[in-house]
Amino acid sequence: MWSELTTLNGATLNNHAEKLLLALQYPLPSVVTGQAVLGKGLRGYEVKALLDDTCSGSATHLQGALDGFFRLMISLHGIFK
Secondary structure (H helix, E strand, O other): OEEEEOOOOHHHHHHOHHHHHHHHOOOOOOEOOOOOEEEEEOOEEEEEOOEOOHHHHOHHHHHHHHHHHHHHHHHHHHHHO
16 A cells, blocks of 8 residues: 655745654554554655565455555555645
């Protein structure tokens, strides 16, 4: 799963670093690393989460991962709004 954070810049990141770190440390179900990853891509910052193999064979696992990622993105939106 992947989402661009096109409005995020270095200054905003620094201003909200504590809240951002708290939001990103919560585990996401069916994600290989356990958590989403924030990084800087070619077009700005992005959040990624690599789904584990259980998602390819289980709609329940996939739905749990999607729901967790969606909740994380809603949380990040609230932080940067």
